[in-house]
Amino acid sequence: MSEMTKYTVSASPHVRSAETTTGIMLDVIIALVPAGIASIFVFGLRALAVIAVSVIVAVLAEYLSRKAMKREQTIGDLSAVVTGLLLAYNLPSNIPLWMAGLGSIIAIVVVKQMFGGIGQNFVNPALAGRIILMSSFPGKMSAASFPAPTMGTMSSMTGATPMGLVNLSNGVAEEAPSLMEMFLGTTSGCLGEVSALALMLGGIYLIIRKVISPIIPCVYIGAVAVFMVIAFKFDMYAVAYEILGGGLMIGAIFMATDYTTSPITRNGKIVYAIGCALITCLIRLFGSLPEGVSFSIIIMNILVPHIENMTYPKPFGFIKEKKEKEEAKS
Amino acid sequence: MASEKIEGALKPVANGHGGVHVSHHKNTSALEIVRMPIPDRVILPMQQHIGAPCEPTVKVGDEVKVGQVIGDTDKFVSAPIHATVSGKVTAVGPVKLANGNMVPAVTIESDGQMTLDENIKAPVINSRDDFLKAVRASGLVGLGGAGFPTHVKLAFKEDSGVDTLIINAAECEPFITVDHRECVDNSWDVLSGVYTIKEILGFKHVYIAIEDNKSDAFKVLQKVAADNADWDDSVKLVVLKSQYPQGAEKVLIQSVTGRCVPPGKLPSDVGCVVMNVASVSFLGRYLKTGKPLVSRSLTVDGSAIAEPKNIRVPIGTEISKIIDFCGGFKSEPYKVISGGPMMGMAIADINVPLLKNNNAVLAFAKETVKVKTERACIRCGRCVDACPMNLVPTKIETRAHLKDAEALQKASAMTCMECGSCAYACPSGRPLVQYMRLAKSVIREAGAK
Structure with missing residues (x-):
């Protein structure tokens, strides 16, 4: 044993899957591209400007805050790009650009980095950014001031999002856009939320790539449908409106599925998605706001640790102690 | 090797949770087992198994022959060590093992003759006890990696409800193909071992479980069994899905029988004994020749x-x-x-x-050997989806950092078998198996206090 050759020693396993955090974030960005293209198509180049500002400021804010905190640089994981994109998709195209930037700074610095960076924020940063902008600048962020689509629409509607045109007593208002317009996204609303088609394409991509599990989007949208069917007493036209309109698609596919702020357990995901759907419906039907997706997701975000504790899975082969006692008796 | 449908083989009765798809890399599956020339010397540590270490029974200068006992103990959970070459004992003392432990060992300088010990003869077996004694004398321990003394595993009480023997030839680890080759090259030994154990220990059900990427092994075993009139069709072949960790004891038992071994329990608690195919094949040869391991x-x-x-x-x-x-x-x-x-x-x-x-x-x-940069956990849940024991590895990691023994116990950290599926799947490159080990040591320390 004269010559001692030394090799690298580390804990097993010695092979790893090819998946990386950066790769996952890149997939999310790819999935968000169709909705971005749809928004530029509907609202013009102004939409592109909002997206660009949000993303650039988000990445810059992440870079500077990591630097200021003397922490390892994390802009390479692309999560700041995702946050910037999601925030932009939740803003109207006529928002002053500095407000979009401010939203990005709030999302990244306050909500994400101050709580420890990626994986540590307790609410969805983009949603928190949007809600803070909504309460700070109600004039610019309220649905009444949303721009009408610049092209592709036939119903020459201005102002209010389609969600303001549906209510329990009257169903869908006459001046509301058609379901096909809602599906394609040629209506008024925030950048990324208008085109259900583009968002669904992105969602299908994420599910095929196994980036997200289908549980949250399917249960969320499904539960909204069920609640709305009951609320509108089988007025399926109104139900279709509720599903295609507002932020439900982007919320269910891209915001509620955020890893950090949704339950890690399978049953937890179901509970969480039903909770999101219930709060969304309550706000939409009985609240003073026309739209409730953002608030519902934020509220459920906060409940995630409790949901996880309640739904902690039983280990392989687990037998309830009660049963054992019963067996012992018999 | 492409999987194909195999006539007459059983399908798994249950599909467990979790698991990961790891590239098989079974590059050597077509290579027959070749004998390596006799080495100049062998170093035989007195601890090559789980249980009590052996005491050397030879001293420096002794002449030894192949198969002669050179280390033994009277403790039950142990297995004797035999000389593996003939020659002269040149050293008895501590040596370093692969895991870094220093263990007493006997070093034998080979004389190049491989002279077999003349006392070696096929064991005479008239009873269950004879058989278990012979298995202990053979020095056999689990050859699949665990190294648990086989005679201990087989020493269950006759009325304990153990009715099922599962031969593990799943070989779900990438690269390794020896069990596959054992089935193909030494199929007669495998089957004679299986039928003998079945008869002596009275198993009602016997299954040979192989992953579906080794269809040639199936065909060979089926053919050999069919050609021998003494062997009935009571031993069933089971084709398993090629998925890691299919060969893990608890996962295998679930796939083959649908029974679940509860946390902290043994396969015998659900009536099963799992043996590696190489161990069975060795027993088949040993019962005929008496040549120990x-x-x-x-x-x-x-x-x-x-x-x-x-x-x-x-x-x-x-x-x-x-x-x-x-x-x-x-x-x-x-x-x-x-x-x-x-x-x-x-x-x-x-x-x-x-x-x-x-x-x-x-x-x-x-x-x-891909080494991902370790990054923060993004709570993506891939470890949760991958865990065959239905644990939440990332939560166990957090609790291990906090050294919270109570919470770790509640999270069933002890159920972890360190298969590595979680760490394999983690996109953030976190060394989760290491944290699982930390968690277990936190629990053990708290229990020791």
Whole structure:
């Protein structure tokens, strides 16, 4: 044993899957591209400007805050790009650009980095950014001031999002856009939320790539449908409106599925998605706001640790102690 | 190898949770097991199994023959050690093992003759007790990697409800193909071992479980069984899905019988005994010849090995000599692994002896052993989806950092079998198996207080 050759020693396993955090974030960005293209198509180049500002400021804010905190640089994981994109998709195209930037700074610095960076924020940063902008600048962020689509629409509607045109007593208002317009996204609303088609394409991509599990989007949208069917007493036209309109698609596919702020357990995901759907419906039907997706997701975000504790899975082969006692008796 | 439908084989009765798809890399599956020339010396540590270490029964200068007992103990959970070459004992004293432990060992300088001990004869078996004594005398321990003394595993009480024997030939670890080769090259030994054990210990159900990427092994076993009139069709073949960790004891029992071994319990608690196919094959030979466990087969492979092979070597051969026989390193090795890439142990020094339970030596160049940069957990849940024991590895990690023994126990950290599926799947490159071990030691320490 004269010559001692030394090799690298580390804990097993010695092979790893090819998946990386950066790769996952890149997939999310790819999935968000169709909705971005749809928004530029509907609202013009102004939409592109909002997206660009949000993303650039988000990445810059992440870079500077990591630097200021003397922490390892994390802009390479692309999560700041995702946050910037999601925030932009939740803003109207006529928002002053500095407000979009401010939203990005709030999302990244306050909500994400101050709580420890990626994986540590307790609410969805983009949603928190949007809600803070909504309460700070109600004039610019309220649905009444949303721009009408610049092209592709036939119903020459201005102002209010389609969600303001549906209510329990009257169903869908006459001046509301058609379901096909809602599906394609040629209506008024925030950048990324208008085109259900583009968002669904992105969602299908994420599910095929196994980036997200289908549980949250399917249960969320499904539960909204069920609640709305009951609320509108089988007025399926109104139900279709509720599903295609507002932020439900982007919320269910891209915001509620955020890893950090949704339950890690399978049953937890179901509970969480039903909770999101219930709060969304309550706000939409009985609240003073026309739209409730953002608030519902934020509220459920906060409940995630409790949901996880309640739904902690039983280990392989687990037998309830009660049963054992019963067996012992018999 | 492409999977195909196999006539007459059973399908798994249950599909467990979790698991990961790992590239198989079964590069050596077509290579017959070859014998390595007799090494100049062998180093035989007195602890090559789980349980009590043996005491050396020889001293420096003694002449020994192949199969002669050189270490034994009167403790029950243990297995004797036999000389694996003939020659002269040149040293008795502590040596370093692959895991870094110093263990007393007997070093034998080979005389190149491989003279067999003349006392060796086939064991006479008239009863269950005779059989268990013979198994202990053979020195057999689980050859699949665990190294648990086989006679202890088989010493269940007759009325304990153990009715099922599962032969584990799943071989779900990438690269390793010795069990596959054992089925193909020594199919008669495998089957004679299986039928003998079944008859003596009175198992009602016997299954040989193989993953579906080894269809030739199935066909050979089926043909050999069909050609022998003494063997009825009571031994069933089960085709398992090729998915890691299919060969893990609890996962295997669930796939084959649908029974679940509860946390902290043994397979015998659900009426099952699982044996590795190489162990069974050895028993088949041993009951005929009486030659104890002195050699074993292993796969030598990996991107840094010049000539990957399946070889049969005397136990105690130094790993460096084994690598030399396989053409040495063709590129600078970065990691050398004893066992498979998922659960094997990275070794710092290759001048250590091969033990009874080593089923592979793998060596990798740096670029082929992916080391992801460790990043923050993003709570993606891939570890939760991958865990075959239905645990939440990332939560156990957090609790391990907090050294919260109570919370760790509640999270069933002890149920973890360290299969590595969670760490494999983690996109943030977190060393989760290491944290699982930390969690277990936190629980053990708290219990010790």
